[in-house]
Amino acid sequence: MSESSAATHAGHHREGFVKHYFFSLDHKMIGRQFLFTGLFMLVIGGLLAMMVRWQLGYPEEPLPFMGGFSEDFWDGESWWAQTAPFGIVTSEFYNTLFTMHATIMIFFVVMPIMIGGFGNFLVPICIGAKDMAFPTLNMLSYWTFVPGVLLMLLSFFVPGGAAGGGWTSYAPLAAVPDYAGVEGHWGVTLWCISLFIIGFSSLMGSINYITTIINMRAPGMRLFRMPLTIWSLFIVAILLLLALPVLTSALAMMVFDRLFGTNFFIPDGGGEPLLWQHLFWFFGHPEVYVLVLPAMGVTSDVLSTFARKPIFGYRAMVYSMCAIAFLSWVVWGHHMFQSGMDPVLGTAFTLTTMLIAVPSAIKTFNWLGTLWGSSIRFTTAMWFALGFVSLFTIGGLSGIFMASTPVDIFIHDTYYIVAHIHYVVAGIIFGIFAGLYFWFPKMFGRMMSETLGKLHFLLTFVFFNLTFFPMHFLGVGGHMRRIYNPEQYEFLQPWQEMNTFITMMALCLGASQIFFAINFIGSLIWGRRAEDNPWEANTLEWDAPSPPPHGNFLEDPVVYRGAYEYSSPEVEEDWLPQSVYLEPAVAGEEGHD
Amino acid sequence: MLEQLIELMNRLNVNMLNWLPEAASTYAPAIDEVFYIIYIITGLAFLLVTVVMFWCLLRFKARPGRRARYSHGNVALELIWTIVPTIVFLGIFFYSQSTWSIIKYPSEFPESSVQVRVVAKQFAWEFHYPGPDGEFDTEDDKMFDGDMVVPVNQVVGLTLRGSDVIHSFFVPEFRLKQDILPRRDIPAWFNATKTGRFETPCAELCGPGHSGMKGWVNVYSDAEYQAWVAEQWPAPVDTGVEEMGQEDMPQGGVDPMDQEDSGQADTAQ
Incomplete structure (x- = not known):
């Protein structure tokens, strides 16, 4: 059934504009839709972060560019005049800013770009399929995502503003509207409903990925010949399938508590606030790996391609991703060491958390092993992949501190945690950029500017570290996260200069992304036409034309080897595509392309 | 031993933990000690990864006429970097546990x-x-x-x-x-x-x-x-x-x- 439905729509027929750009069944167009939506939300999420940083660097001073508004404007009833009187971020708005920043970056930027964008674009084409197993379900997955996005954005404009209970929305603060201290209860309610909806979108996507990868691989594409990006997306799809129902159920319970008088999480009615934390993090920790595994996969592929060397320990890379996925179910309690959970449980979760660090360490060492003895081509994609490795190293190592229960007593809920999550999760953006610079030619048939790209990398890498590394110092100094105004605390007075410095660096980091926007949009229009295989890479997507037509391949590919046969002694070139047939024991090249 | 290392880090100006607020309870020094141990271990690991990576970037830049080494891995090396981190992480676990139980287990409260x-x-x-x-x-x-x-x-x-x-x-x-x-x-x-x-x-x-x-x-x-x-x-x-x-x-x-x-x-x- 799946085979036939994919085959029928894979024909090269002409479609109308709406059918082509909006209600397309083509996995590549759906991938681009997710990508563009994610990039748009990246701009929103980034601007929210800039406002958070402004308030911390220059507490209760008007935001920049507010001078243009007249007195009448601030006296008026407009949304902005009410939300940020005289351009000053209020504490209610501040809570909304960091809550929505995290929510948007996780659920509306990294997930749609990595899983929706790269996943949809790459899964079928990298395994030699013409499309997803269920193209209509795939389209539905995007169009279920869109109302989630709209509701989340709309929630800024309801009375009381958007959710302000943190992206973790701990009960009872988020479960009882009165505790939020704002008029109007729709912020958190819409937050729940929006995430509830996009949960279904992700479920549809993950069912599709799993089915496609299991059933629709090209002849010869054994599981252990798949590129690591596809492996990571396969594992992530399984994680999502199992984890999202937990979040979705918890969100439904939260909405019932808020609107219909139940008491799942409200102790006054006999409920248990820690139940929310357990449910949330039972979803939330696999979610962290949902975010980071695809970045690891992309990084592995980009590193190997531009190192012109097979990935070091391919099977170990696959097994360590499987180990991470399995262990991710039994580490959630490390978010709750200080929560009032039995401290004996804390001991158990420390042990599992230390164990999950092992496969992450293996991956890092294998990346270094890939670089050793290589022949590196320093493209922009390569720089971003190297950037991801170095940021992930710092983020992974800083995680060991909070895995250690006694150290966590001190650094829990401080900027040390903020530094750590940004080195990991914002580091994933480096993986996204690596993937974008790498696959842009295939996605859009044009090359991006390498000069602008390298400038973008340099500025982003420098300002990223200048923004987030000093946050470790703040954390060591005891600076709490999620506080509106650090100047309210005497012991934080000496840190204000550091806060101002971080804010300036964060603004520069944000501004550096203009070079990406120019490069991305400019290359879409004026970029040099891309060849089919501009990077001389091995995987199947580079067999297809750039951009690939409906149905992807001009000839059905057959796979003869793994994805990483770079610098093989069997051929003269330093790459050997998966689909090229070699006569046994004869080193002559012969293939389709 | 730990004191000398802290002294060395101070001299090299890489002691981030100097920023810690003064320790003013009986268990604060115990927590700081775990903090320092992990800081030193992770610091060394970071140094190792960074040095190897920079070395690779400098040494293995593509040059005409040189080909990358065709290798799919090395079982002995991979075993080493699986086993050594496992031992280190388990060590950190046991070391952390003793301090944690004294501070947080109600049965051990003074x-x-x-x-x-x-x-x-x-x-x-x-x-x-x-x-x-x-x-x-x-x-x-x-x-x-x-x-x-x-x-x-x-x-x-x-x-x-x-x-x-x-x-x-x-x-x-x-x-x-x-x-x-x-x-x-x-x-x-x-x-x-x-x-x-x-x-x-x-x-x-x-x-x-x-x-x-x-x-x-x-x-x-x-x-x-x-x-x-x-x-x-x-x-x-x-x-x-x-x-x-x-x-x-x-x-x-x-x-x-x-x-x-x-x-x-x-x-x-």
């Missing part, structure tokens, strides 16, 4: 000589003292808004009680942090080693007034503490007030923490 109930509400701390009878919820209880007073070098037992949302009691100098849940009493303890006035922010987001929700722990010398107690709970004329250094003064009705075995507990510390 006997306390002073009892304070900390009540958290949006957006303030209340500190309740049981008064001379040593019992909470009696007539001689006293509540102090935002200021806790405790004697130095004595175990203070805390009962953390929530009323509305989740808060978290944080004293940076004591390395003490514990979330507070509504309708639940969570026990905690500290033993301050320095006199002074220490800020106690709320560390868990608790609403629009979260920022600025703070109080103070005032650690007094014994004499000051006794004077404070005498001032708060003026005793009927009595001879029980002794001089400093002698913590066990259960009689006299001036010590609010008048629990049967408080004296012995102190000497046991």
Whole structure:
């Protein structure tokens, strides 16, 4: 059934504009839709972060560019005049800013770009399929995502503003509207409903990925010949399938508590606030790996391609991703060491958390092993992949501190945690950029500017570290996260200069992304036409034309080897595509392309 | 050994943990020690990865005529970098565990000589003292808004009680942090080693007034503490007030923490 439905729509027929750009069944167009939506939300999420940083660097001073508004404007009833009187971020708005920043970056930027964008674009084409197993379900997955996005954005404009209970929305603060201290209860309610909806979108996507990868691989594409990006997306799809129902159920319970008088999480009615934390993090920790595994996969592929060397320990890379996925179910309690959970449980979760660090360490060492003895081509994609490795190293190592229960007593809920999550999760953006610079030619048939790209990398890498590394110092100094105004605390007075410095660096980091926007949009229009295989890479997507037509391949590919046969002694070139047939024991090249 | 390493890091100006607030409780140095050990281990790991990576970037840049080494891995190497991290991580686990259990396992709490109930509400701390009878919820209880007073070098037992949302009691100098849940009493303890006035922010987001929700722990010398107690709970004329250094003064009705075995507990510390 799946085979036939994919085959029928894979024909090269002409479609109308709406059918082509909006209600397309083509996995590549759906991938681009997710990508563009994610990039748009990246701009929103980034601007929210800039406002958070402004308030911390220059507490209760008007935001920049507010001078243009007249007195009448601030006296008026407009949304902005009410939300940020005289351009000053209020504490209610501040809570909304960091809550929505995290929510948007996780659920509306990294997930749609990595899983929706790269996943949809790459899964079928990298395994030699013409499309997803269920193209209509795939389209539905995007169009279920869109109302989630709209509701989340709309929630800024309801009375009381958007959710302000943190992206973790701990009960009872988020479960009882009165505790939020704002008029109007729709912020958190819409937050729940929006995430509830996009949960279904992700479920549809993950069912599709799993089915496609299991059933629709090209002849010869054994599981252990798949590129690591596809492996990571396969594992992530399984994680999502199992984890999202937990979040979705918890969100439904939260909405019932808020609107219909139940008491799942409200102790006054006999409920248990820690139940929310357990449910949330039972979803939330696999979610962290949902975010980071695809970045690891992309990084592995980009590193190997531009190192012109097979990935070091391919099977170990696959097994360590499987180990991470399995262990991710039994580490959630490390978010709750200080929560009032039995401290004996804390001991158990420390042990599992230390164990999950092992496969992450293996991956890092294998990346270094890939670089050793290589022949590196320093493209922009390569720089971003190297950037991801170095940021992930710092983020992974800083995680060991909070895995250690006694150290966590001190650094829990401080900027040390903020530094750590940004080195990991914002580091994933480096993986996204690596993937974008790498696959842009295939996605859009044009090359991006390498000069602008390298400038973008340099500025982003420098300002990223200048923004987030000093946050470790703040954390060591005891600076709490999620506080509106650090100047309210005497012991934080000496840190204000550091806060101002971080804010300036964060603004520069944000501004550096203009070079990406120019490069991305400019290359879409004026970029040099891309060849089919501009990077001389091995995987199947580079067999297809750039951009690939409906149905992807001009000839059905057959796979003869793994994805990483770079610098093989069997051929003269330093790459050997998966689909090229070699006569046994004869080193002559012969293939389709 | 650890001291020398810290000294070395100070000389190289790479000791991030210099930024830690001063350690002012009995278990603060123990936590800092774990912190330092992990800092040194992760620092070395970071150095190793960075050096190898930079070396690769410099040494293995593509040049015409040179080909990358065709290798799919090395089982011996991979075993090494699987086993060594496993041992290191397990070591950190066991090392952390001993400190954790002393601080947080209620079964291992030391006997306390002073009892304070900390009540958290949006957006303030209340500190309740049981008064001379040593019992909470009696007539001689006293509540102090935002200021806790405790004697130095004595175990203070805390009962953390929530009323509305989740808060978290944080004293940076004591390395003490514990979330507070509504309708639940969570026990905690500290033993301050320095006199002074220490800020106690709320560390868990608790609403629009979260920022600025703070109080103070005032650690007094014994004499000051006794004077404070005498001032708060003026005793009927009595001879029980002794001089400093002698913590066990259960009689006299001036010590609010008048629990049967408080004296012995102190000497046991």
